[in-house]
Amino acid sequence: DSGVTQTPKHLITATGQRVTLRCSPRSGDLSVYWYQQSLDQGLQFLIQYYNGEERAKGNILERFSAQQFPDLHSELNLSSLELGDSALYFCASSVGTTAFTDTQYFGPGTRLTVL
Amino acid sequence: SQQGEEDPQALSIQEGENATMNCSYKTSINNLQWYRQNSGRGLVHLILIRSNEREKHSGRLRVTLDTSKKSSSLLITASRAADTASYFCATGRSYNTDKLIFGTGTRLQVFP
Numbered sequence: 001d002s003g004v005t006q007t008p009k010h011l012i013t014a015t016g017q018r019v020t021l022r023c024s025p026r027s028g029d030l031s032v033y034w035y036q037q038s039l040d041q042g043l044q045f046l047i048q049y050y051n052g053e054e055r056a057k058g059n060i061l062e063r064f065s066a067q068q069f070p071d072l073h074s075e076l077n078l079s080s081l082e083l084g085d086s087a088l089y090f091c092a093s094s095v096g097t098t099a100f101t102d103t104q105y106f107g108p109g110t111r112l113t114v115l
Numbered sequence: 116s117q118q119g120e121e122d123p124q125a126l127s128i129q130e131g132e133n134a135t136m137n138c139s140y141k142t143s144i145n146n147l148q149w150y151r152q153n154s155g156r157g158l159v160h161l162i163l164i165r166s167n168e169r170e171k172h173s174g175r176l177r178v179t180l181d182t183s184k185k186s187s188s189l190l191i192t193a194s195r196a197a198d199t200a201s202y203f204c205a206t207g208r209s210y211n212t213d214k215l216i217f218g219t220g221t222r223l224q225v226f227p
Binding site: 033035042043088101107 | 144145146148150155156157158159160163203205206207214215216217218219220
Protein backbone atom coordinates (compact mmCIF):
# COMPACT_ATOMS: atom_id res chain seq x y z
CA ASP A 1 0.00 0.00 0.00
CA SER A 2 1.58 3.27 -1.17
CA GLY A 3 -0.50 5.50 1.10
CA VAL A 4 -2.01 7.29 -1.91
CA THR A 5 -5.75 6.84 -2.26
CA GLN A 6 -7.89 7.37 -5.32
CA THR A 7 -11.63 7.32 -5.75
CA PRO A 8 -13.57 5.95 -7.43
CA LYS A 9 -11.92 2.71 -8.54
CA HIS A 10 -14.10 2.38 -11.58
CA LEU A 11 -16.18 4.88 -13.50
CA ILE A 12 -18.42 4.16 -16.44
CA THR A 13 -20.02 7.08 -18.21
CA ALA A 14 -21.24 8.27 -21.59
CA THR A 15 -19.67 10.51 -24.19
CA GLY A 16 -20.18 14.20 -23.53
CA GLN A 17 -20.37 13.77 -19.78
CA ARG A 18 -18.14 15.24 -17.06
CA VAL A 19 -16.47 13.33 -14.25
CA THR A 20 -14.27 14.14 -11.26
CA LEU A 21 -11.49 11.90 -10.04
CA ARG A 22 -10.16 12.36 -6.54
CA CYS A 23 -6.74 11.74 -5.05
CA SER A 24 -5.39 11.97 -1.51
CA PRO A 25 -1.59 12.02 -1.32
CA ARG A 26 0.59 10.29 1.25
CA SER A 27 0.81 12.06 4.55
CA GLY A 28 3.52 14.69 4.32
CA ASP A 29 3.72 14.77 0.52
CA LEU A 30 3.15 18.15 -1.04
CA SER A 31 3.26 17.25 -4.73
CA VAL A 32 0.50 15.51 -6.60
CA TYR A 33 0.90 14.26 -10.16
CA TRP A 34 -1.76 12.99 -12.55
CA TYR A 35 -1.07 10.44 -15.26
CA GLN A 36 -3.16 8.82 -17.95
CA GLN A 37 -2.39 5.26 -19.03
CA SER A 38 -3.94 3.88 -22.19
CA LEU A 39 -2.99 0.98 -24.43
CA ASP A 40 -2.04 3.14 -27.40
CA GLN A 41 -0.42 6.09 -25.61
CA GLY A 42 1.26 4.39 -22.69
CA LEU A 43 1.74 6.32 -19.43
CA GLN A 44 1.39 10.03 -20.06
CA PHE A 45 2.08 12.78 -17.54
CA LEU A 46 -0.82 15.21 -17.33
CA ILE A 47 -0.15 17.76 -14.62
CA GLN A 48 1.60 18.37 -11.29
CA TYR A 49 0.56 20.46 -8.31
CA TYR A 50 2.78 21.44 -5.43
CA ASN A 51 1.26 22.78 -2.24
CA GLY A 52 -1.79 24.06 -4.05
CA GLU A 53 -0.05 25.61 -7.03
CA GLU A 54 0.28 24.23 -10.54
CA ARG A 55 3.91 23.18 -10.97
CA ALA A 56 4.19 21.49 -14.34
CA LYS A 57 1.97 20.66 -17.25
CA GLY A 58 2.21 17.73 -19.60
CA ASN A 59 -0.08 16.40 -22.27
CA ILE A 60 -3.26 17.59 -20.63
CA LEU A 61 -6.18 18.39 -22.90
CA GLU A 62 -8.05 21.67 -22.54
CA ARG A 63 -11.15 19.63 -21.65
CA PHE A 64 -9.30 18.42 -18.55
CA SER A 65 -8.51 20.48 -15.49
CA ALA A 66 -7.16 19.83 -12.05
CA GLN A 67 -6.72 21.53 -8.73
CA GLN A 68 -5.12 20.87 -5.37
CA PHE A 69 -6.97 21.95 -2.26
CA PRO A 70 -5.60 23.36 1.02
CA ASP A 71 -5.76 19.90 2.61
CA LEU A 72 -3.56 18.77 -0.33
CA HIS A 73 -6.04 16.40 -1.90
CA SER A 74 -6.43 16.86 -5.61
CA GLU A 75 -9.19 16.48 -8.16
CA LEU A 76 -8.95 15.88 -11.88
CA ASN A 77 -11.96 17.05 -13.85
CA LEU A 78 -12.62 15.55 -17.26
CA SER A 79 -15.35 17.13 -19.36
CA SER A 80 -16.96 16.59 -22.76
CA LEU A 81 -15.76 13.03 -22.54
CA GLU A 82 -14.86 11.14 -25.69
CA LEU A 83 -14.40 7.44 -26.29
CA GLY A 84 -10.65 7.99 -26.47
CA ASP A 85 -10.58 9.26 -22.90
CA SER A 86 -11.17 5.72 -21.66
CA ALA A 87 -8.04 4.89 -19.71
CA LEU A 88 -6.53 4.29 -16.31
CA TYR A 89 -5.90 7.55 -14.47
CA PHE A 90 -3.22 7.48 -11.82
CA CYS A 91 -2.37 9.94 -9.16
CA ALA A 92 1.07 9.96 -7.57
CA SER A 93 2.56 12.00 -4.78
CA SER A 94 6.02 12.98 -3.63
CA VAL A 95 7.58 15.06 -0.91
CA GLY A 96 9.25 17.75 -2.98
CA THR A 97 8.80 19.69 -6.15
CA THR A 98 11.04 17.95 -8.62
CA ALA A 99 9.50 15.01 -10.42
CA PHE A 100 12.68 13.36 -11.54
CA THR A 101 14.60 13.40 -8.25
CA ASP A 102 11.78 12.51 -5.89
CA THR A 103 10.37 9.04 -5.59
CA GLN A 104 6.77 9.12 -6.71
CA TYR A 105 4.23 6.97 -4.90
CA PHE A 106 1.35 5.88 -7.07
CA GLY A 107 -2.25 5.33 -6.14
CA PRO A 108 -4.23 2.30 -7.32
CA GLY A 109 -5.78 4.25 -10.19
CA THR A 110 -9.26 5.01 -11.47
CA ARG A 111 -10.41 3.05 -14.50
CA LEU A 112 -12.57 5.29 -16.67
CA THR A 113 -14.72 3.76 -19.36
CA VAL A 114 -16.53 6.09 -21.74
CA LEU A 115 -19.33 4.43 -23.69
CA SER B 116 5.67 11.40 -26.58
CA GLN B 117 7.74 8.62 -25.08
CA GLN B 118 11.29 9.32 -24.01
CA GLY B 119 12.21 5.75 -23.23
CA GLU B 120 11.78 2.61 -25.24
CA GLU B 121 12.00 -0.68 -23.40
CA ASP B 122 13.19 -3.83 -25.04
CA PRO B 123 11.94 -6.47 -25.23
CA GLN B 124 8.24 -5.57 -25.19
CA ALA B 125 7.50 -8.90 -23.54
CA LEU B 126 9.62 -11.54 -21.85
CA SER B 127 8.69 -14.99 -20.55
CA ILE B 128 11.03 -16.98 -18.34
CA GLN B 129 11.02 -19.78 -15.76
CA GLU B 130 11.39 -19.19 -12.05
CA GLY B 131 15.04 -19.07 -11.05
CA GLU B 132 16.21 -17.61 -14.35
CA ASN B 133 17.51 -14.08 -14.73
CA ALA B 134 15.51 -11.43 -16.56
CA THR B 135 17.13 -8.55 -18.37
CA MET B 136 15.25 -5.55 -19.68
CA ASN B 137 16.72 -2.66 -21.59
CA CYS B 138 15.72 0.95 -21.89
CA SER B 139 16.92 3.42 -24.49
CA TYR B 140 16.24 7.12 -24.33
CA LYS B 141 16.71 10.07 -26.62
CA THR B 142 17.88 13.14 -24.72
CA SER B 143 20.39 13.82 -21.99
CA ILE B 144 19.13 13.03 -18.51
CA ASN B 145 19.81 13.78 -14.87
CA ASN B 146 18.78 10.37 -13.69
CA LEU B 147 16.81 7.31 -14.65
CA GLN B 148 14.31 5.40 -12.56
CA TRP B 149 12.75 1.97 -12.88
CA TYR B 150 9.19 1.24 -11.82
CA ARG B 151 7.15 -1.95 -11.64
CA GLN B 152 3.45 -2.22 -12.35
CA ASN B 153 1.38 -5.25 -11.47
CA SER B 154 -1.51 -5.78 -13.83
CA GLY B 155 -3.90 -2.83 -13.72
CA ARG B 156 -2.42 -1.44 -10.52
CA GLY B 157 -0.32 1.56 -9.58
CA LEU B 158 3.39 1.79 -10.27
CA VAL B 159 5.94 1.01 -7.61
CA HIS B 160 9.33 2.70 -7.56
CA LEU B 161 12.21 0.22 -7.70
CA ILE B 162 15.46 2.10 -8.09
CA LEU B 163 16.96 5.42 -9.18
CA ILE B 164 20.36 5.75 -10.84
CA ARG B 165 21.97 9.13 -11.36
CA SER B 166 23.67 10.16 -14.57
CA ASN B 167 27.10 10.01 -12.93
CA GLU B 168 26.55 6.43 -11.73
CA ARG B 169 27.20 3.37 -13.85
CA GLU B 170 25.71 0.60 -11.76
CA LYS B 171 23.42 0.25 -8.79
CA HIS B 172 22.12 -2.71 -6.81
CA SER B 173 19.03 -3.23 -4.71
CA GLY B 174 18.39 -6.76 -3.50
CA ARG B 175 17.95 -8.97 -6.58
CA LEU B 176 17.90 -5.92 -8.86
CA ARG B 177 20.91 -4.61 -10.74
CA VAL B 178 20.65 -1.50 -12.87
CA THR B 179 23.30 -0.20 -15.24
CA LEU B 180 23.41 3.10 -17.03
CA ASP B 181 25.46 3.99 -20.11
CA THR B 182 24.95 7.67 -20.85
CA SER B 183 27.16 7.52 -23.94
CA LYS B 184 24.77 4.99 -25.47
CA LYS B 185 21.71 6.56 -23.83
CA SER B 186 20.67 3.21 -22.45
CA SER B 187 19.99 1.42 -19.19
CA SER B 188 19.36 -2.17 -18.25
CA LEU B 189 17.49 -3.77 -15.39
CA LEU B 190 18.54 -7.25 -14.33
CA ILE B 191 16.37 -9.30 -12.00
CA THR B 192 18.30 -12.29 -10.71
CA ALA B 193 16.77 -15.58 -9.59
CA SER B 194 13.31 -14.47 -10.71
CA ARG B 195 10.14 -15.51 -8.90
CA ALA B 196 6.55 -15.83 -10.05
CA ALA B 197 5.82 -12.72 -7.96
CA ASP B 198 8.12 -10.72 -10.27
CA THR B 199 5.52 -11.06 -13.00
CA ALA B 200 4.66 -7.46 -13.88
CA SER B 201 5.38 -4.68 -16.36
CA TYR B 202 8.58 -2.77 -15.87
CA PHE B 203 9.03 0.84 -16.93
CA CYS B 204 12.02 3.09 -17.12
CA ALA B 205 11.45 6.77 -16.49
CA THR B 206 13.81 9.59 -17.22
CA GLY B 207 14.21 13.07 -15.87
CA ARG B 208 15.44 15.32 -18.59
CA SER B 209 18.22 17.74 -17.77
CA TYR B 210 16.54 20.71 -19.41
CA ASN B 211 13.06 20.08 -18.06
CA THR B 212 13.14 19.67 -14.34
CA ASP B 213 9.52 19.02 -13.63
CA LYS B 214 8.56 16.01 -15.68
CA LEU B 215 9.24 12.31 -15.42
CA ILE B 216 8.87 10.67 -18.81
CA PHE B 217 7.98 6.99 -18.84
CA GLY B 218 8.96 4.44 -21.43
CA THR B 219 6.72 1.93 -23.10
CA GLY B 220 7.37 -0.89 -20.66
CA THR B 221 8.44 -4.54 -20.73
CA ARG B 222 5.88 -7.17 -19.74
CA LEU B 223 7.63 -9.88 -17.75
CA GLN B 224 5.98 -13.25 -17.17
CA VAL B 225 7.70 -15.63 -14.77
CA PHE B 226 6.39 -19.19 -14.87
CA PRO B 227 6.64 -21.37 -11.75
